Amino acid sequence: MHELSIVASLFEILEEKAKEKKAKKIISVKLKVGVLSGIVPEFLETAFNIYKKDTIAAESKLEMEKVPLKIRCQQCGTEIVKDDFVFICEKCDSRELKTLSGTELLLEKIEVEV
Amino acid sequence: MKKKEVLVLEELLGSNKKIASEIREKLEKKGILTINILGSPGAGKTSLLENIAEKLKPDYKLGVIEGDIETERDAERIRAKGISAWQIITGGACHLEAKMVGKIFPDIPADLDFLFIENVGNLVCPASYDLGENIRCVLLSVPEGDDKPKKYPKAFTTSDCLVITKSDLLPALPFNLENAQKEALQINPKLEIFTTSALKDSGITELIDYFLSNLHKLRQKNA
Numbered sequence: 001m002h003e004l005s006i007v008a009s010l011f012e013i014l015e016e017k018a019k020e021k022k023a024k025k026i027i028s029v030k031l032k033v034g035v036l037s038g039i040v041p042e043f044l045e046t047a048f049n050i051y052k053k054d055t056i057a058a059e060s061k062l063e064m065e066k067v068p069l070k071i072r073c074q075q076c077g078t079e080i081v082k083d084d085f086v087f088i089c090e091k092c093d094s095r096e097l098k099t100l101s102g103t104e105l106l107l108e109k110i111e112v113e114v
Numbered sequence: 115m116k117k118k119e120v121l122v123l124e125e126l127l128g129s130n131k132k133i134a135s136e137i138r139e140k141l142e143k144k145g146i147l148t149i150n151i152l153g154s155p156g157a158g159k160t161s162l163l164e165n166i167a168e169k170l171k172p173d174y175k176l177g178v179i180e181g182d183i184e185t186e187r188d189a190e191r192i193r194a195k196g197i198s199a200w201q202i203i204t205g206g207a208c209h210l211e212a213k214m215v216g217k218i219f220p221d222i223p224a225d226l227d228f229l230f231i232e233n234v235g236n237l238v239c240p241a242s243y244d245l246g247e248n249i250r251c252v253l254l255s256v257p258e259g260d261d262k263p264k265k266y267p268k269a270f271t272t273s274d275c276l277v278i279t280k281s282d283l284l285p286a287l288p289f290n291l292e293n294a295q296k297e298a299l300q301i302n303p304k305l306e307i308f309t310t311s312a313l314k315d316s317g318i319t320e321l322i323d324y325f326l327s328n329l330h331k332l333r334q335k336n337a
Contacts, residue, residue, distance in 0.1 A: 001208050002239035009126050021120055031126075038242040038268040085267045086300045095303035105242075107122045114116050 003043040006105065007051045013107055018056045023112035026057040030108045034067045036085070037105040041066070069102030130243055133212035137219065137246030141229060145336055146222075147329040148229045150245050152269055153253030155235030158279040160188045161312040162253065163230055167195045169322055174227040179218055181210040181234045188232060198223070209239035212246055227329060241268040249274045249328060256283040260294035267301050275306040277321060282311040 010029075018026055029048075033041055041064050048062045069082045075094035087097050125131065141148050153159050163178060170176055178199040180188040189201035200218045202210060210233050222229065231247065233240040252273040254262055257280060263270045270276065276298050284291060295307050306324055310317035 002242060005207065005209075005211070006126050006242075009129060012129070013122065013124050013126070017120060017122060021118065023118075024115075027117065036268055036271065038238065085264060085271070087271070087303055088300060097303075105126045107124045107126060109119055109121045109123075111117060111119050114118050 001043065003039055003047045004051070006039060006044065007047040010048070010107060011051060011055060011057070014057055014110065015055070017110060018112060021112055021114065023056065023114050025113050026060045026110055027113055028061045028063060028111040029057065030063045030065070030110070032067050032104055032106040032108050033064050034102040034104040035069050036103045039105060065108070067101050067104060070100040071097045072100055073097055127242060127244075130212045133216055134244035134246040137212060137215055138248065140219070141222075141246065142248070142332060142336070144224050144226070145333050146226045146229050147249070147325065147332050148231065148245075148247045149249045149251055149325065150231045150233060150240075150247035151251050151253065152233050152237065152240050152273065153235065153279075154237050154255070154258060157235070157253040157255040157258065158312055159232050159235070159253055160191055162277065162279060162310065162318070163232060164191060164195055165312040165315065165318050166230075166322060166325075167192065167197045169318065170228065171196065175223070175225055176228040176230065177222060177226050179210075179215060179229070179231045181214075181232060183207070183234060204234060207234070208236050209234055209243055210245055211243050215245050228325065237262070237266040237269045241266075241272050248332065249325070251275045251277055253277050253279050254294065254298075256280040256287055256289045260290045260297070263294065263298040263301055270298055270305070271302045273302065273305065275308065275321075275324065278307065278309045280311060280313070281309045281317065282314045 045062055052058050072079045073089040073094050074096040076092040078091045088095055151159050176197055178192045180199055180201045182188055183204055186201045189199040192199035202214050231245055250273045252269050298305055308317055308321045
Protein backbone atom coordinates (compact mmCIF):
# COMPACT_ATOMS: atom_id res chain seq x y z
CA MET A 1 0.00 0.00 0.00
CA HIS A 2 2.84 2.41 -0.73
CA GLU A 3 1.41 3.25 -4.16
CA LEU A 4 0.52 6.83 -3.20
CA SER A 5 4.10 7.49 -2.20
CA ILE A 6 5.24 6.06 -5.56
CA VAL A 7 2.74 8.27 -7.38
CA ALA A 8 4.11 11.32 -5.52
CA SER A 9 7.60 10.47 -6.85
CA LEU A 10 6.12 9.97 -10.32
CA PHE A 11 4.57 13.45 -10.29
CA GLU A 12 7.88 15.01 -9.23
CA ILE A 13 9.44 13.57 -12.39
CA LEU A 14 6.40 14.46 -14.53
CA GLU A 15 6.42 18.10 -13.46
CA GLU A 16 10.15 18.38 -14.02
CA LYS A 17 9.88 16.87 -17.53
CA ALA A 18 6.89 19.01 -18.48
CA LYS A 19 8.80 22.14 -17.47
CA GLU A 20 11.90 21.01 -19.33
CA LYS A 21 9.90 20.41 -22.53
CA LYS A 22 7.78 23.55 -22.02
CA ALA A 23 4.66 21.38 -22.23
CA LYS A 24 1.18 22.84 -21.80
CA LYS A 25 -0.13 19.53 -20.59
CA ILE A 26 0.65 15.87 -20.33
CA ILE A 27 -1.60 13.65 -22.43
CA SER A 28 -0.36 10.20 -21.52
CA VAL A 29 2.01 8.50 -19.12
CA LYS A 30 3.52 5.10 -19.83
CA LEU A 31 5.00 3.00 -17.04
CA LYS A 32 6.82 -0.32 -17.07
CA VAL A 33 5.85 -2.37 -14.02
CA GLY A 34 7.87 -5.47 -13.22
CA VAL A 35 6.08 -8.40 -11.58
CA LEU A 36 8.61 -8.14 -8.75
CA SER A 37 8.35 -4.36 -8.45
CA GLY A 38 6.32 -4.76 -5.28
CA ILE A 39 3.33 -2.67 -6.35
CA VAL A 40 -0.26 -3.43 -7.23
CA PRO A 41 -1.09 -1.88 -10.64
CA GLU A 42 -4.79 -1.33 -9.75
CA PHE A 43 -3.86 0.63 -6.61
CA LEU A 44 -1.29 2.62 -8.54
CA GLU A 45 -3.90 3.58 -11.11
CA THR A 46 -6.38 4.67 -8.42
CA ALA A 47 -3.69 6.72 -6.68
CA PHE A 48 -2.67 8.25 -10.01
CA ASN A 49 -6.23 9.32 -10.82
CA ILE A 50 -6.66 10.96 -7.42
CA TYR A 51 -3.30 12.67 -7.49
CA LYS A 52 -3.53 14.03 -11.04
CA LYS A 53 -6.35 16.49 -10.28
CA ASP A 54 -5.20 20.11 -10.61
CA THR A 55 -1.84 19.09 -12.04
CA ILE A 56 -0.38 19.40 -15.52
CA ALA A 57 -1.38 15.76 -16.03
CA ALA A 58 -5.01 16.28 -14.98
CA GLU A 59 -6.41 14.95 -18.27
CA SER A 60 -3.76 12.33 -18.85
CA LYS A 61 -4.19 8.64 -19.30
CA LEU A 62 -2.02 6.17 -17.44
CA GLU A 63 -0.78 3.14 -19.34
CA MET A 64 1.05 0.30 -17.61
CA GLU A 65 3.02 -2.46 -19.26
CA LYS A 66 3.51 -5.52 -17.11
CA VAL A 67 7.07 -6.82 -17.36
CA PRO A 68 7.61 -10.53 -16.59
CA LEU A 69 10.52 -11.81 -14.56
CA LYS A 70 13.27 -12.81 -16.97
CA ILE A 71 16.50 -14.41 -15.85
CA ARG A 72 19.72 -15.60 -17.42
CA CYS A 73 21.66 -18.57 -16.11
CA GLN A 74 25.29 -17.58 -15.57
CA GLN A 75 26.35 -21.24 -16.00
CA CYS A 76 24.63 -22.41 -19.19
CA GLY A 77 23.37 -19.12 -20.62
CA THR A 78 19.70 -20.15 -20.75
CA GLU A 79 17.26 -17.24 -20.64
CA ILE A 80 13.86 -18.02 -19.16
CA VAL A 81 10.71 -16.15 -18.20
CA LYS A 82 9.80 -17.26 -14.67
CA ASP A 83 6.34 -17.19 -13.26
CA ASP A 84 7.06 -19.03 -10.03
CA PHE A 85 9.90 -16.90 -8.58
CA VAL A 86 12.06 -20.02 -8.19
CA PHE A 87 15.60 -18.80 -8.80
CA ILE A 88 17.03 -22.11 -9.98
CA CYS A 89 17.93 -22.81 -13.62
CA GLU A 90 15.45 -25.28 -15.10
CA LYS A 91 18.09 -26.67 -17.48
CA CYS A 92 21.22 -27.11 -15.37
CA ASP A 93 20.01 -26.57 -11.77
CA SER A 94 22.44 -23.70 -11.26
CA ARG A 95 21.61 -21.02 -8.70
CA GLU A 96 23.88 -18.46 -10.32
CA LEU A 97 21.24 -16.44 -12.10
CA LYS A 98 21.09 -12.90 -13.29
CA THR A 99 17.80 -11.01 -13.28
CA LEU A 100 17.32 -9.32 -16.66
CA SER A 101 13.92 -7.74 -16.07
CA GLY A 102 10.88 -7.89 -13.83
CA THR A 103 12.01 -5.79 -10.87
CA GLU A 104 11.67 -2.40 -12.54
CA LEU A 105 9.21 0.38 -11.86
CA LEU A 106 10.00 2.71 -14.68
CA LEU A 107 8.54 5.85 -16.22
CA GLU A 108 9.18 4.92 -19.83
CA LYS A 109 7.71 7.84 -21.76
CA ILE A 110 5.16 10.59 -21.77
CA GLU A 111 3.16 12.29 -24.46
CA VAL A 112 2.86 16.05 -24.09
CA GLU A 113 1.12 18.92 -25.77
CA VAL A 114 3.43 21.83 -26.50
CA MET B 115 -1.16 22.70 -30.81
CA LYS B 116 1.50 20.06 -31.21
CA LYS B 117 1.80 16.64 -29.64
CA LYS B 118 5.19 15.29 -28.74
CA GLU B 119 6.40 12.00 -27.32
CA VAL B 120 9.16 12.26 -24.71
CA LEU B 121 11.25 9.25 -23.75
CA VAL B 122 12.00 9.44 -20.01
CA LEU B 123 13.25 6.05 -18.73
CA GLU B 124 13.48 7.05 -15.08
CA GLU B 125 13.05 4.71 -12.12
CA LEU B 126 10.17 5.95 -9.97
CA LEU B 127 12.16 5.07 -6.88
CA GLY B 128 15.29 6.66 -8.32
CA SER B 129 15.33 9.56 -5.87
CA ASN B 130 15.01 7.17 -2.91
CA LYS B 131 17.85 5.04 -4.32
CA LYS B 132 20.06 8.10 -4.70
CA ILE B 133 19.51 9.25 -1.11
CA ALA B 134 20.05 5.67 0.13
CA SER B 135 23.36 5.40 -1.74
CA GLU B 136 24.55 8.67 -0.19
CA ILE B 137 23.61 7.47 3.31
CA ARG B 138 25.35 4.11 2.74
CA GLU B 139 28.51 5.78 1.51
CA LYS B 140 28.69 8.15 4.50
CA LEU B 141 28.03 5.39 7.05
CA GLU B 142 30.54 3.06 5.41
CA LYS B 143 33.21 5.74 5.56
CA LYS B 144 32.62 5.96 9.31
CA GLY B 145 33.00 2.19 9.53
CA ILE B 146 29.38 1.68 10.61
CA LEU B 147 27.58 -1.48 9.48
CA THR B 148 23.90 -0.75 8.81
CA ILE B 149 21.24 -3.43 9.06
CA ASN B 150 17.63 -2.96 7.89
CA ILE B 151 15.21 -5.29 9.70
CA LEU B 152 11.95 -6.22 7.98
CA GLY B 153 9.11 -8.34 9.25
CA SER B 154 5.38 -8.50 9.94
CA PRO B 155 3.91 -6.81 13.03
CA GLY B 156 4.65 -9.13 15.92
CA ALA B 157 7.36 -11.12 14.12
CA GLY B 158 9.70 -10.29 17.01
CA LYS B 159 11.85 -7.51 15.56
CA THR B 160 12.16 -5.49 18.78
CA SER B 161 12.66 -8.58 20.97
CA LEU B 162 15.43 -9.78 18.66
CA LEU B 163 17.06 -6.33 18.81
CA GLU B 164 16.83 -6.25 22.62
CA ASN B 165 18.62 -9.59 22.76
CA ILE B 166 21.29 -8.54 20.23
CA ALA B 167 21.82 -5.25 22.12
CA GLU B 168 22.44 -7.09 25.41
CA LYS B 169 25.05 -9.31 23.76
CA LEU B 170 26.83 -6.62 21.76
CA LYS B 171 26.87 -3.69 24.18
CA PRO B 172 29.84 -4.75 26.35
CA ASP B 173 32.17 -4.64 23.33
CA TYR B 174 30.46 -2.60 20.62
CA LYS B 175 28.62 0.68 20.25
CA LEU B 176 25.26 0.45 18.58
CA GLY B 177 22.35 2.66 17.65
CA VAL B 178 18.81 1.79 16.64
CA ILE B 179 16.36 3.65 14.41
CA GLU B 180 12.80 2.58 15.13
CA GLY B 181 10.13 2.98 12.47
CA ASP B 182 6.51 2.85 13.60
CA ILE B 183 3.19 4.23 12.49
CA GLU B 184 2.55 5.57 15.99
CA THR B 185 4.15 5.72 19.49
CA GLU B 186 7.71 5.83 20.87
CA ARG B 187 7.24 2.43 22.54
CA ASP B 188 9.88 0.51 20.60
CA ALA B 189 12.52 3.23 21.00
CA GLU B 190 11.78 3.27 24.75
CA ARG B 191 12.30 -0.52 24.93
CA ILE B 192 15.71 -0.14 23.27
CA ARG B 193 16.71 2.88 25.40
CA ALA B 194 15.88 0.83 28.50
CA LYS B 195 18.82 -1.38 27.47
CA GLY B 196 21.13 1.66 27.56
CA ILE B 197 21.28 1.92 23.76
CA SER B 198 20.76 5.12 21.71
CA ALA B 199 17.50 4.91 19.83
CA TRP B 200 15.73 7.32 17.49
CA GLN B 201 12.04 6.91 16.79
CA ILE B 202 10.59 7.74 13.37
CA ILE B 203 6.81 8.05 13.60
CA THR B 204 5.52 7.71 10.06
CA GLY B 205 2.01 8.86 10.94
CA GLY B 206 0.31 6.24 8.79
CA ALA B 207 2.94 5.41 6.20
CA CYS B 208 3.54 1.67 5.98
CA HIS B 209 7.29 1.79 5.37
CA LEU B 210 10.42 3.86 5.97
CA GLU B 211 12.03 5.83 3.13
CA ALA B 212 15.65 6.87 2.77
CA LYS B 213 14.84 10.55 3.29
CA MET B 214 13.37 9.76 6.74
CA VAL B 215 16.64 8.07 7.72
CA GLY B 216 18.49 11.05 6.22
CA LYS B 217 16.77 13.36 8.72
CA ILE B 218 18.11 11.32 11.65
CA PHE B 219 21.57 11.17 10.10
CA PRO B 220 23.06 14.29 11.81
CA ASP B 221 22.24 12.76 15.24
CA ILE B 222 24.05 9.48 14.58
CA PRO B 223 27.37 9.37 16.47
CA ALA B 224 30.37 8.78 14.19
CA ASP B 225 31.86 6.15 16.51
CA LEU B 226 29.06 3.59 16.19
CA ASP B 227 29.88 0.03 15.14
CA PHE B 228 26.35 -0.99 14.22
CA LEU B 229 23.26 0.91 13.13
CA PHE B 230 20.10 -1.16 13.20
CA ILE B 231 16.98 0.12 11.46
CA GLU B 232 13.77 -1.55 12.56
CA ASN B 233 11.33 -0.98 9.73
CA VAL B 234 7.56 -0.59 10.09
CA GLY B 235 5.93 -4.00 10.66
CA ASN B 236 4.94 -5.04 7.14
CA LEU B 237 6.23 -7.69 4.72
CA VAL B 238 5.26 -5.81 1.57
CA CYS B 239 6.05 -2.10 1.23
CA PRO B 240 9.38 -1.84 3.11
CA ALA B 241 10.86 -4.28 0.57
CA SER B 242 10.76 -1.59 -2.14
CA TYR B 243 12.80 1.01 -0.25
CA ASP B 244 16.56 0.94 0.08
CA LEU B 245 17.46 2.80 3.28
CA GLY B 246 21.21 2.79 2.77
CA GLU B 247 21.72 -0.51 4.60
CA ASN B 248 24.57 -2.97 4.06
CA ILE B 249 22.48 -5.95 5.14
CA ARG B 250 18.77 -6.46 4.76
CA CYS B 251 17.42 -8.92 7.24
CA VAL B 252 13.90 -10.35 6.96
CA LEU B 253 12.20 -12.01 9.91
CA LEU B 254 9.71 -14.85 9.70
CA SER B 255 8.17 -15.97 12.95
CA VAL B 256 7.01 -19.54 13.49
CA PRO B 257 3.34 -18.54 14.15
CA GLU B 258 3.17 -16.81 10.73
CA GLY B 259 3.58 -20.13 8.89
CA ASP B 260 6.21 -21.68 6.64
CA ASP B 261 4.49 -20.63 3.40
CA LYS B 262 5.41 -16.95 3.56
CA PRO B 263 8.57 -16.74 1.39
CA LYS B 264 6.68 -17.41 -1.84
CA LYS B 265 3.68 -15.34 -0.78
CA TYR B 266 5.82 -12.26 -0.16
CA PRO B 267 8.59 -12.78 -2.73
CA LYS B 268 9.92 -9.22 -2.81
CA ALA B 269 10.83 -9.16 0.91
CA PHE B 270 12.70 -12.45 0.57
CA THR B 271 14.38 -11.87 -2.80
CA THR B 272 15.78 -8.48 -1.74
CA SER B 273 17.10 -9.68 1.64
CA ASP B 274 20.56 -10.93 2.53
CA CYS B 275 19.54 -12.95 5.54
CA LEU B 276 16.44 -14.64 6.87
CA VAL B 277 15.92 -14.94 10.59
CA ILE B 278 13.31 -17.47 11.62
CA THR B 279 12.11 -16.26 15.03
CA LYS B 280 10.18 -17.82 17.93
CA SER B 281 11.70 -21.25 17.24
CA ASP B 282 10.68 -22.24 20.79
CA LEU B 283 7.15 -22.58 19.36
CA LEU B 284 8.19 -25.20 16.77
CA PRO B 285 7.03 -28.17 18.88
CA ALA B 286 3.60 -26.58 19.33
CA LEU B 287 2.84 -25.46 15.78
CA PRO B 288 2.65 -27.12 12.35
CA PHE B 289 5.56 -25.09 11.00
CA ASN B 290 7.81 -27.14 8.74
CA LEU B 291 11.27 -25.63 9.26
CA GLU B 292 12.81 -27.58 6.40
CA ASN B 293 10.07 -26.43 4.04
CA ALA B 294 10.46 -22.77 5.04
CA GLN B 295 14.21 -22.93 4.49
CA LYS B 296 13.80 -24.75 1.17
CA GLU B 297 11.23 -22.27 -0.18
CA ALA B 298 13.27 -19.29 0.94
CA LEU B 299 16.38 -20.64 -0.80
CA GLN B 300 14.41 -21.36 -3.96
CA ILE B 301 13.43 -17.73 -4.36
CA ASN B 302 16.77 -16.44 -3.09
CA PRO B 303 19.66 -18.95 -3.18
CA LYS B 304 22.02 -16.43 -1.56
CA LEU B 305 20.02 -16.06 1.67
CA GLU B 306 21.85 -16.78 4.93
CA ILE B 307 19.35 -18.45 7.24
CA PHE B 308 19.31 -18.37 11.06
CA THR B 309 16.82 -20.05 13.35
CA THR B 310 16.41 -18.16 16.62
CA SER B 311 14.40 -17.73 19.77
CA ALA B 312 14.82 -14.49 21.70
CA LEU B 313 12.76 -15.95 24.55
CA LYS B 314 14.93 -19.06 24.96
CA ASP B 315 18.04 -17.21 23.84
CA SER B 316 18.99 -19.63 21.07
CA GLY B 317 20.57 -19.12 17.66
CA ILE B 318 21.27 -15.43 18.19
CA THR B 319 25.02 -15.81 18.74
CA GLU B 320 25.30 -17.27 15.22
CA LEU B 321 23.40 -14.29 13.80
CA ILE B 322 25.69 -11.89 15.68
CA ASP B 323 28.76 -13.69 14.30
CA TYR B 324 27.36 -13.09 10.81
CA PHE B 325 26.97 -9.37 11.56
CA LEU B 326 30.46 -9.22 13.06
CA SER B 327 32.06 -10.88 10.05
CA ASN B 328 30.33 -8.31 7.82
CA LEU B 329 31.54 -5.46 10.05
CA HIS B 330 35.03 -6.87 9.75
CA LYS B 331 34.75 -7.04 5.94
CA LEU B 332 33.51 -3.46 5.78
CA ARG B 333 36.41 -2.20 7.87
CA GLN B 334 38.94 -4.21 5.86
CA LYS B 335 37.57 -2.53 2.75
CA ASN B 336 38.02 0.87 4.41
CA ALA B 337 41.57 0.17 5.57
